[in-house]
Amino acid sequence: xxxxxxxxxxxxxxxxxxxxxxxxxxxxxxxxxxxxxxxxxxxxxxxxxxxxxxxxxxxxxxxxxxxxxxxxxxxxxxxxxxxxxxxxxxxxxxxxxxxxxxxxxxxxxxxxxxxxxxxxxxxxxxxxxxxxxxxxxxxxxxxxxxxxxxxxxxxxxxxxxxxxxxxxxxxxxxxxxxxxxxxxxxxxxxxxxxxxxxxxxxxxxxxxxxxxxxxxxxxxxxxxxxxxxxxxxxxxxxxxxxxxxxxxxxxxxxxxxxxxxxxxxxxxx
Numbered sequence: 689x690x691x692x693x694x695x696x697x698x699x700x701x702x703x704x705x706x707x708x709x710x711x712x713x714x715x716x717x718x719x720x721x722x723x724x725x726x727x728x729x730x731x732x733x734x735x736x737x738x739x740x741x742x743x744x745x746x747x748x749x750x751x752x753x754x755x756x757x758x759x760x761x762x763x764x765x766x767x768x769x770x771x772x773x774x775x776x777x778x779x780x781x782x783x784x785x786x787x788x789x790x791x792x793x794x795x796x797x798x799x800x801x802x803x804x805x806x807x808x809x810x811x812x813x814x815x816x817x818x819x820x821x822x823x824x825x826x827x828x829x830x831x832x833x834x835x836x837x838x839x840x841x842x843x844x845x846x847x848x849x850x851x852x853x854x855x856x857x858x859x860x861x862x863x864x865x866x867x868x869x870x871x872x873x874x875x876x877x878x879x880x881x882x883x884x885x886x887x888x889x890x891x892x893x894x895x896x897x898x899x900x901x902x903x904x905x906x907x908x909x910x911x912x913x914x915x916x917x918x919x920x921x922x923x924x925x926x927x928x929x930x931x932x933x934x935x936x937x938x939x940x941x942x943x944x945x946x947x948x949x950x951x952x953x954x955x956x957x
Contacts, residue, residue, distance in 0.1 A: 772796035876952035
């Protein structure tokens with residue numbers, strides 16, 4: 689299974705309310721991780737989106753009966769932390785009258801033991817599925833060599849973040865859409881760059897996924913955004929450590945530029 693120590697959701701508690709087992713997202717996370725660690729491709733594939741990812745993301749090597757028992761024990765007591773609230777179309781949601789979250793709800797959990805693992809969930813066709821697009825991207829990144837050319841949008845975002853961490857104001861402005869206020873990007877920035885390489889490493893290792901045409905994401909400013917139909921504006925979602933970082937990009941002539949947001953609200957966590 690893919691894990692990353694650099695990354696890459698507390699359960700919703702309702703007083704006096706007992707959530708139905710069929711709509712228990714934490715139980716889904718544990719079952720999913722059990723399948724991944726046990727190399728159970730069939731169970732893994734039954735729980736993920738996009739479909740059929742098990743053949744690529746987990747090993748086909750058999751796991752002994754003894755080890756499967758250990759995995760069962762480990763995952764049953766696994767501690768989780770919710771790192772993204774329940775959202776639908778970019779807006780927070782709660783359980784409906786029947787005690788279930790509405791179709792299209794998403795959320796994200798972080799495991800708190802061993803190598804930290806981020807698990808993203810989406811409610812589709814009445815059940816929770818694990819959105820493994822960021823795992824898929826991590827695998828793609830791990831297989832890159834020095835000659836691999838980065839996607840234009842990924843390159844623009846990572847250059848922007850590295851310049852932001854260096855507090856290189858001129859370089860940051862060059863990466864923004866024309867006329868943008870650079871002060872927005874530098875909100876909460878330190879007086880001097882962080883001396884360690886931890887934050888730059890998180891930026892370089894951040895998996896980025898382009899939003900599907902029907903997906904809506906909230907920016908840090910509160911604005912809800914989605915990809916434009918004309919292809920001149922798009923939305924990229926990264927995991928900076930365990931935290932979601934949403935970027936709105938706009939095509940300016942032949943390159944992608946970034947609409948500034950106060951990203952230090954995430955960097956400083």
